[in-house]
Amino acid sequence: MDQRAELSEFLRLRRARLKPEDVGLPDFGRHRRVPGLRREELAQLAGVSVAYYTRLEQGNGRNVSMEVLDAIARALRLSDAERDHLTHLAKPTQKRKRSAMRPQRLRPGIQQLMDAMDGVPAYVVGRRTDVLGWNRLARALFGDFAALPADERNFARLVFLDDNFRDVYTDWEHKACEVVSYLRFDAGCHPDDPLLSALVGELSVKSEVFRSLWAAHHVKDKGHGTKRLHHPLVGDLTLAYETLRLPDDEEQSLVTFHAEPGSPSEASLRLLASWGTDVNVEVRG
Known part of the structure; x- marks a missing residue:
């Protein structure tokens, strides 16, 4: 699976499910062109630059820190499982890659x-x-x-x-x-x-x-x-x-x-x- 595409789509869909009023932002009603929060609104809530968040939502999570991921997870109101999923997508580890190829045996x-x-x-x-x-x-x-x-x-x-x-x-x-x-x-x-x-x-x-x-x-x-x-x-x-x-x-x-x-x-x-x-x-x- 294309991990960059998975990260991009996951962030986009989680952003789209939030309404401005859900996070204390004004709602401009019919003047909004996108469902959910705009990228700049999400970036503001997470305390990161719009350019930085945009790169992440485009699937470039290679150098993102855990602090930034936690801030974005809080801004998106992610559950614990969703937060873990975001971390797995943005910061894959070799350990997880190796374990995927190991057959599982019931003790x-x-x-x-x-x-x-x-x-x-x-x-x-x-x-x-x-x-x-x-x-x-x-x-x-x-x-x-x-x-x-x-x-x-x-x-x-x-x-x-x-x-x-x-x-x-x-x-x-x-x-x-x-x-x-x-x-x-x-x-x-x-x-x-x-x-x-x-x-x-x-x-x-x-x-x-x-x-x-x-x-x-x-x-x-x-x-x-x-x-x-x-x-x-x-x-x-x-x-x-x-x-x-x-x-x-x-x-x-x-x-x-x-x-x-x-x-x-x-x-x-x-x-x-x-x-x-x-x-x-x-x-x-």
């Missing part, structure tokens, strides 16, 4: 930990949203990952290209946006990853929704929250999820799901666990 101890999680669906996701491992209940809830070829065990591919997997998420549009935001964050960390470029290219060709979301440059890192899911046998579930980064590889995350004690979703999870792996959601890939 056996993590698989044993997931297998011991009774009543808790869990899986490990790595770079490019690759699914690296899962336990029995995650397989029953989300689908039989083991039935897929290893190179197709990928959340982005499943969310956008598999109809059965799509049916798992009650709010599929939100999940789709999340997945693209994760991929964008990953692309900022590893712009030279050929497998990521190939994945983005495939999804762009096969999914109009993906193309639209990718063009928006939304960025998000994995976290915690609530997911509403649907299983063909136990029905609707509302589950809380937590994302835990693994200590020996920060690009691998253990994702767990649990239901509120005493809730119908907890009863559904227990029922699903008691049936074993014969109730898998079909995942075609």
Whole structure:
């Protein structure tokens, strides 16, 4: 991926989403020729010259300091994930480039930990949203990952290209946006990853929704929250999820799901666990 173009487009779109009144500037209404803030307004807010900011928005971030990046991030009202993404785009490191080429392996101890999680669906996701491992209940809830070829065990591919997997998420549009935001964050960390470029290219060709979301440059890192899911046998579930980064590889995350004690979703999870792996959601890939 062209990192200069990515930096330029990201800054332009983040600037365009801010209105003058959002940052305490006067709004001249119909006399404004561009959406959002002008470059000179953003430069003023960040405390840098217009020429300096213009060079950065044109993709020239080679000599930019962290202090300036922080000032621009504050002026653009960036989230923590967006701030990190801006830093990755403007100041790439050789360490990140090398790690993109290193295959990820799931440590056996993590698989044993997931297998011991009774009543808790869990899986490990790595770079490019690759699914690296899962336990029995995650397989029953989300689908039989083991039935897929290893190179197709990928959340982005499943969310956008598999109809059965799509049916798992009650709010599929939100999940789709999340997945693209994760991929964008990953692309900022590893712009030279050929497998990521190939994945983005495939999804762009096969999914109009993906193309639209990718063009928006939304960025998000994995976290915690609530997911509403649907299983063909136990029905609707509302589950809380937590994302835990693994200590020996920060690009691998253990994702767990649990239901509120005493809730119908907890009863559904227990029922699903008691049936074993014969109730898998079909995942075609």
